[in-house]
Amino acid sequence: MxxxxxxxxxxxxxxxxxxxxxxxxxxxxxxxxxxxxxxxxxxxxxxxxxxxxxxxxxxxxxxxxxxxxxxxxxxxxxxxxxxxxxxxxxxxxxxxxxxxxxxxxxxxxxxxxxxxxxxxxxxxxxxxxxxxxxxxxxxxxxxxxxxxxxxxxxxxxxxxxxxxxxxxxxxxxxxxxxxxxxxxxxxxxxxxxxxxxxxxxxxxxxxxxxxxxxxxxxxxxxxxxxxxxxxxxxxxxxxxxxxxxxxxxxxxxxxxxxxxxxxxxxxxxxxxxxxxxxxxxxxxxxxxxxxxxxxxxxxxxxxxxxxxxEHHEIVPATQQGMLALDVDPKLAWALAHRERFPVDLNTAPQELLLRVPGLGVRAVQQLMAARRQRRLRAEDLKRLRVPTARVMPFVQLDGHRPARALEAPDLRARLTQRAEPAQASLF
The missing domain is CATH 3.20.20.70 (Aldolase class I)
Incomplete structure (x- = not known):
C-alpha cells in the first residue's frame, strides 16, 4: 500500500x-x-x-x-x-x-x-x-x-x-x-x-x-x-x-x-x-x-x-451522580455552599481563595504576594484581569462588600448567561 x-x-x-x-x-x-x-x-x-x-x-x-x-x-x-x-x-x-x-x-x-x-x-x-x-x-x-x-x-x-x-x-x-x-x-x-x-x-x-x-x-x-x-x-x-x-x-x-x-x-x-x-x-x-x-x-x-x-465533593448529591452541564463545577460548588462566602481576600488562606469562582491558581498566588505589601482593593482584581463579574459576589475586600448578593435568587442565572457572539470587523 x-x-x-x-x-x-x-x-x-x-x-x-x-x-x-x-x-x-x-x-x-x-x-x-x-x-x-x-x-x-x-x-x-x-x-x-x-x-x-x-x-x-x-x-x-x-x-x-x-x-x-x-x-x-x-x-x-x-x-x-x-x-x-x-x-x-x-x-x-x-x-x-x-x-x-x-x-x-x-x-x-x-x-x-x-x-x-x-x-x-x-x-x-x-x-x-x-x-x-x-x-x-x-x-x-x-x-x-x-x-x-x-x-x-x-x-x-x-x-x-x-x-x-x-x-x-x-x-x-x-x-x-x-x-x-x-x-x-x-x-x-x-x-x-x-x-x-x-x-x-x-x-x-x-x-x-x-x-x-x-x-x-x-x-x-x-x-x-x-x-x-x-x-x-x-x-x-x-x-x-x-x-x-x-x-x-x-x-x-x-x-x-x-x-x-x-x-x-x-x-x-x-x-x-x-x-x-x-x-x-x-x-x-x-x-x-x-x-x-x-x-x-x-x-x-x-x-x-x-x-x-476532593472528588466526592465536586458532584452534588442532588444531581444523581452527574455534573451540571450549564455551569462549571467550581461555580456549581460555590452556589451550593453560599454559607462559605464571602471570602475576605485580605485574610483568607490560600486553600479558601482557590475555591472562589473566577480565581485561578496564578491569580491566587499574585493576590497573596500583593497583600503582603498592602491591603487589596477592587482595582487590584481589575489589574489582574480576573473576571470580576464572577468573582465579586463571592469576595470582600477594602471598598467592596457584597451585601446580600449571595442571597439573590437569580445569581446562578446572572453568572451563567452568555453574551451573543458577534462577528469581529476586519478593521
Missing amino acids: DLNRKLAILADAAKYDASCASSGTDKRDSRGGRGMGSTEGMGICHSYAPDGRCISLLKILLTNFCQYDCLYCINRESSNVPRARFSVDEVVHLTLDFYARNCIEGLFLSSGIIRSPDYTMEQLVEVARLLREDHDFRGYIHLKTIPDADPVLLARAGRYADRLSINVELPTSAGLQALAPEKDAGAIRRSMARMAVHIGEAKGQAGDDAAAAARAVSLPVTGPRRGKAPRFAPAGQSTQMIVGADAATDAAILDTSANLYGAYRLRRVYYSAFSPIPDAASRLPPAAPPLMREHRLYQADWLMRFYGF
Whole structure:
C-alpha cells in the first residue's frame, strides 16, 4: 500500500485517543549541532486534527489491525474499516521527515494488537529505540503501551519514551467486562503499578516495597545511549477513559480518576467522549454524550489536581451522580455552599481563595504576594484581569462588600448567561 494511503488511514484511526499532551518532560534540544529534535517546541508548527484539536505530535497507529473485539472501538476485529500497517522503518522515516519539515515536535505512537501483545510491544519499542540510538532524535516520544506485554518490554519502553500510557478504557471493571471482555482490568492496573515503580525509582521516590517490585521487573541493559533520551519516562504516565459508552456516572468516573492519581502517580487522566461507530453493538448507546460533559469532567479533574477539591465533593448529591452541564463545577460548588462566602481576600488562606469562582491558581498566588505589601482593593482584581463579574459576589475586600448578593435568587442565572457572539470587523 502507498505510504500516503497508510498515513491517511492510521492517522485517522488514532484520532480517538486523546492522551497525547507533551508537557512535563526533560528539556532537550539539538542546539550546538548535536542530534536532532526538541521537546520544547520552539519554531515548530502545530497541526490540527480533523475535529479541530491542535496537536504538535505525529499521532499515528502502527497498525489498526487488532485481534481484540472491543465493542466501542472502531478498529475492533469485527469492524469493517480499511486496514493498514506501517513497518518500523516507515514510522521512523515519517517522524524524521515531518520533523525536518517543521510540522511536529515529536511522536505519539499507539497500535492495535497483532500476533501477540509481546510482538506488538516489541515493534513500538523498536521505533523508539531507532529514533533515539540510530538517529539521535531528541524530540518528544509518547508510547501507548500494551498491558498484557512482558514487563521487561514495558520497562524498555520507559528508557526511550518521554511518556508512557495505558488506557483503562472504561471507568469501572464491570463496564470493561461488558464491552471489552478480552481485556483484563487487573492486568492494566498491574502494568500501571510497574511503571509507577520505575518512574518513582528514577526520581528517587520509590520506597523499599517499590524497589523490590522494580527488581522483580528489572530493566535490561541496552548499551550506550548517544541521544540523551529520558531517564525513565520523565513525563510520567497517563491514561484515558471513554465517557458515555457505559452507564458510569460522572461521580464514578471522578472516583476512578482520584484512585488512579493516588495509587499510580499519574500525570494526567484524559476523558474521551464516546463516538458512535458503524455497525455498533446494541449494548452501546445510539448517540454520543454531549461534548460539554467531557469538558466538565476536565474542569472537575483540574479541581482535584490543582484546587484542593476532593472528588466526592465536586458532584452534588442532588444531581444523581452527574455534573451540571450549564455551569462549571467550581461555580456549581460555590452556589451550593453560599454559607462559605464571602471570602475576605485580605485574610483568607490560600486553600479558601482557590475555591472562589473566577480565581485561578496564578491569580491566587499574585493576590497573596500583593497583600503582603498592602491591603487589596477592587482595582487590584481589575489589574489582574480576573473576571470580576464572577468573582465579586463571592469576595470582600477594602471598598467592596457584597451585601446580600449571595442571597439573590437569580445569581446562578446572572453568572451563567452568555453574551451573543458577534462577528469581529476586519478593521
